[in-house]
Amino acid sequence: MVQKHVRLAVDIGGTFTDVVLETGGRRITRKVLTTPSRPEEGVLGGVRLILADTKLHMSDIDVFVHGTTLATNAIIERRGARTALVATDGFRDVVEIGTESRYDQYDLSIEKPRPLVGRALRFTVPERVDVHGAVRLPLDEAAVAALVPKLRAAGVESVAIAFLHSYANPAHERRTAELLKAAMPEVSVTLSSEVCPEVREYERTSTAIANAYVQPLMAGYLARMAERLQSEQFRGVIYLVTSGGGLTSIETAQRFPVRLVESGPAGGAIFAALTAAQLGESKVLSFDMGGTTAKVCLIEKFEPHSSRIFEVDRAARFLKGSGLPVRIPVIEMVEIGAGGGSIARVDALKRVTVGPESAASEPGPACYGRGGTHPAVTDADVVLGMIDPDAFAGGTIGLKPELSREALRADIGEPLGLDAETAAYAVHEMVCENMASAARVHAVERGAVVAEHTLIAFGGAAPLHAARVAEKIGVSRVIVPPNAGVGSAVGFLAAPVSYELVRSRHARLDAFDSAAVTALLAEMEAEARMLVEPGARGEPVFARRIAFMRYVGQGHEISVTLPEGALGEADVPALRAAFEADYAALFSRPIPGAAIEVLSWSVLATTQPARPEPVAPAAAAPAPEATGSRACFDGKAGVSIAVPLYRREAMAPGARIAGPAIIAEDETSTFVSNSFDAHIDAVGCIVMDRKAA
Numbered sequence: 001m002v003q004k005h006v007r008l009a010v011d012i013g014g015t016f017t018d019v020v021l022e023t024g025g026r027r028i029t030r031k032v033l034t035t036p037s038r039p040e041e042g043v044l045g046g047v048r049l050i051l052a053d054t055k056l057h058m059s060d061i062d063v064f065v066h067g068t069t070l071a072t073n074a075i076i077e078r079r080g081a082r083t084a085l086v087a088t089d090g091f092r093d094v095v096e097i098g099t100e101s102r103y104d105q106y107d108l109s110i111e112k113p114r115p116l117v118g119r120a121l122r123f124t125v126p127e128r129v130d131v132h133g134a135v136r137l138p139l140d141e142a143a144v145a146a147l148v149p150k151l152r153a154a155g156v157e158s159v160a161i162a163f164l165h166s167y168a169n170p171a172h173e174r175r176t177a178e179l180l181k182a183a184m185p186e187v188s189v190t191l192s193s194e195v196c197p198e199v200r201e202y203e204r205t206s207t208a209i210a211n212a213y214v215q216p217l218m219a220g221y222l223a224r225m226a227e228r229l230q231s232e233q234f235r236g237v238i239y240l241v242t243s244g245g246g247l248t249s250i251e252t253a254q255r256f257p258v259r260l261v262e263s264g265p266a267g268g269a270i271f272a273a274l275t276a277a278q279l280g281e282s283k284v285l286s287f288d289m290g291g292t293t294a295k296v297c298l299i300e301k302f303e304p305h306s307s308r309i310f311e312v313d314r315a316a317r318f319l320k321g322s323g324l325p326v327r328i329p330v331i332e333m334v335e336i337g338a339g340g341g342s343i344a345r346v347d348a349l350k351r352v353t354v355g356p357e358s359a360a361s362e363p364g365p366a367c368y369g370r371g372g373t374h375p376a377v378t379d380a381d382v383v384l385g386m387i388d389p390d391a392f393a394g395g396t397i398g399l400k401p402e403l404s405r406e407a408l409r410a411d412i413g414e415p416l417g418l419d420a421e422t423a424a425y426a427v428h429e430m431v432c433e434n435m436a437s438a439a440r441v442h443a444v445e446r447g448a449v450v451a452e453h454t455l456i457a458f459g460g461a462a463p464l465h466a467a468r469v470a471e472k473i474g475v476s477r478v479i480v481p482p483n484a485g486v487g488s489a490v491g492f493l494a495a496p497v498s499y500e501l502v503r504s505r506h507a508r509l510d511a512f513d514s515a516a517v518t519a520l521l522a523e524m525e526a527e528a529r530m531l532v533e534p535g536a537r538g539e540p541v542f543a544r545r546i547a548f549m550r551y552v553g554q555g556h557e558i559s560v561t562l563p564e565g566a567l568g569e570a571d572v573p574a575l576r577a578a579f580e581a582d583y584a585a586l587f588s589r590p591i592p593g594a595a596i597e598v599l600s601w602s603v604l605a606t607t608q609p610a611r612p613e614p615v616a617p618a619a620a621a622p623a624p625e626a627t628g629s630r631a632c633f634d635g636k637a638g639v640s641i642a643v644p645l646y647r648r649e650a651m652a653p654g655a656r657i658a659g660p661a662i663i664a665e666d667e668t669s670t671f672v673s674n675s676f677d678a679h680i681d682a683v684g685c686i687v688m689d690r691k692a693a
Contacts, residue, residue: 011486084151131168159187173192206324243328244306269286297334381424514566545601549579653681
């Protein structure tokens with residue numbers, strides 16, 4: 001009998017591929033190692049395992065939701081397509097010049113982000129459109145045709161076209177694309193006026209290049225995945241998760257793969273926001289630590305902070321401007337190379353450092369026994385006693401603690417004169433400090449006090465480190481939700497089908513052309529709905545409209561939500577009032593009488609996002625029985641202590657335990673430090689509250 005409403009989510013990480021299946025009110029999970037050379041093999045392997053667990057077939061799945069870090073990893077590792085840029089004559093070096101700013105103006109040996117397209121593959125053609133979209137110099141089609149033999153000789157696989165002011169008039173970009181596709185049909189072509197129709201030449205060009213750079217890779221992967229699923233009789237609908245936390249079709253993802261650069265972390269932010277809504281936690285810091293990276297995101301009033309720009313491959317970990325800008329709708333977070341697979345070493349100054357290099361899944365940490373010889377964070381956690389070597393990833397991966405000890409002794413212990421346990425403690429402390437620093441920086445950038453927030457920890461490694469991170473940043477409550485080890489994949493299943501369009505069109509409030517603005521918004525809404533409604537499968541689609549406003553002459557905008565319906569002159573005072581209220585909230589006071597302008601407009605078409613109802617506290621339950629104990633090394637005391645071990649599934653809602661303790665489950669383990677007590681709430685979350693002083 002075919003089971004209805006079977007939904008499957010897959011999150012491909014740098015180390016693990018997480019699989020979650022929901023059917024009939026049940027949720028089943030699996031973690032398998034990622035297969036970097038052909039990621040679809042790891043996905044299908046995990047899917048087959050979870051289908052065997054549930055006695056279902058591929059044809060029973062109604063919805064398949066997929067998120068991946070493949071696009072981000074391709075940019076960071078520089079293994080995308082051989083890409084060329086075609087720009088306006090005189091603007092060949094936009095990606096080198098950037099904004100002419102230095103992310104660290106006092107660093108004389110500063111390392112600027114390396115462009116994805118070297119100068120030899122950057123070409124220009126005569127053409128010119130002004131800021132209002134008027135053609136000042138017609139496109140030289142002969143010059144475009146002359147590029148074809150040069151592109152062929154260079155072995156170019158993908159082309160980004162980014163002309164000056166093409167957001168105002170894309171005609172020249174479109175005609176250039178027609179000519180190149182006719183001559184070179186095998187080459188992928190990206191238009192900046194389609195992928196990022198906004199002002200700011202550097203960011204728009206960088207985004208177009210990033211899209212072109214990953215498009216052949218992602219298009220090939222997505223096509224192979226769809227083909228393999230169909231060959232195994234999958235008949236449902238496929239969605240991809242975007243960086244903004246929405247779902248989109250496989251066709252749109254193939255066209256705009258740059259929208260997927262933060263798809264996995266976006267699912268994690270959705271997962272944390274759902275947990276916050278259930279528990280009534282209005283100020284939350286989500287902490288997502290997997291095998292390769294750690295992500296930190298602020299969530300206020302059950303909504304993750306969003307942004308219109310994201311930096312990939314930062315040269316300096318916490319410094320804005322040190323990465324490649326990608327201008328897309330994205331959930332705002334800080335991401336650092338601090339995961340379970342992050343490699344630890346001793347630098348020239350005899351300091352223990354962790355990451356950003358990762359052992360990933362191949363060869364993996366030393367304890368995997370797959371050829372890794374350098375110690376990773378997981379090796380440190382194994383030696384400290386936090387991880388049961390026989391129950392890692394539900395017992396599917398047997399760990400070898402002796403390999404962890406040897407790697408830590410060789411790379412950390414011998415250079416510093418430490419034994420393996422103390423070396424492991426040093427690695428654990430450094431990775432927790434890295435994440436605490438990321439949390440502090442992110443909170444300061446948003447004007448928030450990090451200690452006022454509740455920490456929600458998920459991902460395979462976060463529950464092991466959350467208590468120590470919380471101690472460092474002064475947080476008093478830590479929550480580890482059910483299925484925390486596969487949290488991003490669970491978040492995928494709660495994401496709405498959505499798509500956001502942003503376009504630049506200048507307008508001043510003191511000379512507001514309401515008819516032109518209304519027509520633009522209607523056109524954008526129709527286009528966004530066209531991309532969303534087929535995938536919505538009959539669900540109602542709502543539109544949210546935003547204006548990005550600023551005082552005339554300022555350099556940055558503030559987002560202001562627009563009223564529904566056509567805009568008229570009567571709406572102008574309300575727009576001014578809304579902008580000045582938001583401006584005063586950020587900068588303490590507005591500027592009386594100053595002229596206000598709108599630089600860009602946004603329309604989000606979306607189905608209704610999931611929003612669970614708050615849950616009442618659980619009644620007290622008897623204290624659970626410990627299933628045993630584990631010897632854990634206490635770095636402060638320099639000795640091993642016996643820490644009681646509990647199984648999460650054996651702890652009833654309302655059950656309480658005192659720290660230190662370890663709560664084990666198949667997907668991860670939670671370490672409750674001596675500073676916290678823990679209980680299970682009505683939802684099944686592990687809630688750690690700081691002990692009274």
